[in-house]
Amino acid sequence: MNDWRDPRLGEPRAVRLPSGTVRFHERGEGPVLVFAHGYLVNANLWRKVVPRLAARFRCVTPDLPLGSHAVPVHRDADLSPPGIARLIADLLRELDLHDVTLVGNDSGSAYSQLVAAHHPERIGRLVLSSGETPEDTWPPTPGGFSLLKATAAHPLSYRALYQVLRWPRSWRWYNTYGWLAKYPIDAATMNSYVRPVLDRRDIRFDGRKAIGAVSARFVQDAARHLTRHRPVPVRMIWAAEDRVFPLDHAERYARDLGAKLDTIEDSYTYVTEDQPDAAAELITACATG
Structure with missing residues (x-):
């Protein structure tokens, strides 16, 4: 098992939710940023941007039960996209967070769209970063x-x-x-991503449930709600060289949402990995603009 998390993420904590125990890290004070990662990564995805943001924001980085987490959730937990969205909403409620800027990357962006569409009560802003749009399949x-x-x-x-x-x-x-991070990720971080699904049956059980339940229809449904009802303001940050989630898809979605779209050069999907300075600067602009 590899449950290492970068100390730059802040204090490790855990919270009991209806779906089970969820670990998270917290650092900084001020307006709240909550970060949602995608499949087969964990809170370490944000390890480079949290130190750049913590002077101005309270940064909360959960480990979602998507195959690289350290603590399995309940055996009967709903890990479908609506279930993960409810888990994130439950986390915000249990931590009593309000006016949250929810930042999603990769499939974390897809889950974040479901949270904003169906559980917007504690969301002040939504930041979508290189992830599924209504034109993309999921996976x-x-x-x-x-x-x-x-x-x-x-x-x-x-x-x-x-x-x-x-x-x-x-x-x-x-x-x-290789098409998610343009530049190699360090071995400690990569082992935190891959060892749980390789070595632990209970983590594989969660990961298999989660990825087996995804479908583009969930994003399409959330997108219809977000474009018609505009429950929260949306900003978009996209890798200019994204190989997985085409930039032109993001441009069309941004027009439908009425959302400002910024691009990050010299990066693939994991913008916080490839270009943390640019990503942190744009997240700050999104959270304060």
């Missing part, structure tokens, strides 16, 4: 990520798919993390 088709859902149909196929991640050189393949 996304570029890079062959659709295989993730197909192999989730059975525990053996799901476990077999990830065995290649025991080999560090595979981490740079386009159909693992």
Whole structure:
């Protein structure tokens, strides 16, 4: 098991929710930023931007039960997209957070759209960063990520798919993390992403449930609600070179949402990994603008 989290994320904490125990880190004071990561990563995705934001904001970075977490949730927890959205909403309620700027990246962006569409009460702003739009599949088709859902149909196929991640050189393949991060991610962080799903049956159970339940229809439904009802202001931050979530999809979605769209150069999907200075600057603008 690798439950290492970068100390720059702040104090480790845990909260009991209806779905189970969720670990999170907290650092800083001020207006609240809550960060939602995607599949097979964890709070470490934000380890480079939290130190750049904590002087002005209270940064809350949960480990969502998406395959790289350290504490399994209840066996019967709903880990479908609506279930994960409820889990995030429950986290905000349990921590008594208000006027939250919710920042989502990769499929964390998809889950964040569901939170804003269906549980907007504690959300002040929504920041979508390089993730699913209504034009994208979920899992996304570029890079062959659709295989993730197909192999989730059975525990053996799901476990077999990830065995290649025991080999560090595979981490740079386009159909693992190579099209998500333009530059190599350090080994400690990568091990925190891949070892739980490789080594722990209970974590694999959660991860398989989560990825097996995703579908583009959830994002499309949330997008219809967000564009028609505008429950919260939306800003968008996109990797100019995104290989997985095309920039032109984001541009059309931004027009539908009436949202300002900023791009980050020299980055793939994980903008906080590839360009943390630019990402932190734009998140600050989104949270204060």
